[in-house]
Amino acid sequence: MRKAEIRVHNITAGWLTQDEEGFNFVYDTAYLQSKNPEAVSLTLPLKTEVFTSKVLFPFFDGLIPEGWLLEIAEKNWKLNPRDRMGLLLMCCKDCIGAVSIYASKTEEE
Numbered sequence: 001m002r003k004a005e006i007r008v009h010n011i012t013a014g015w016l017t018q019d020e021e022g023f024n025f026v027y028d029t030a031y032l033q034s035k036n037p038e039a040v041s042l043t044l045p046l047k048t049e050v051f052t053s054k055v056l057f058p059f060f061d062g063l064i065p066e067g068w069l070l071e072i073a074e075k076n077w078k079l080n081p082r083d084r085m086g087l088l089l090m091c092c093k094d095c096i097g098a099v100s101i102y103a104s105k106t107e108e109e
Helices: 027-033 069-077 084-091
Strands: 002-008 010-020 022-025 051-053 099-103
Touching: 002 084, 010 027, 022 027, 022 069, 084 099
Parallel strands: none
Antiparallel strands: 002 010, 002 099, 010 022, 022 051
């Protein structure tokens, strides 16, 4: 299982995980209870329930670079272009906009 911390304005907003069943996204409880939390995207509105999908959620997939920038990332980090979670974890720490992605330190987190 792979896990990513999803931050909005550098505040932990939720967790994205990938396992053999697909992908899950859940908002952090403290974030939901904070003053004026923002949804990660319109397709992932603020709620306590877990979002599930067989494929990477379109919002997160859209953060992955394309074209020549993707080719550079694939070559430099030896990434498989079909490994969308791997690309997300390596390429999206410092995205344009409010959302950033950070790989969890351990699988148990």
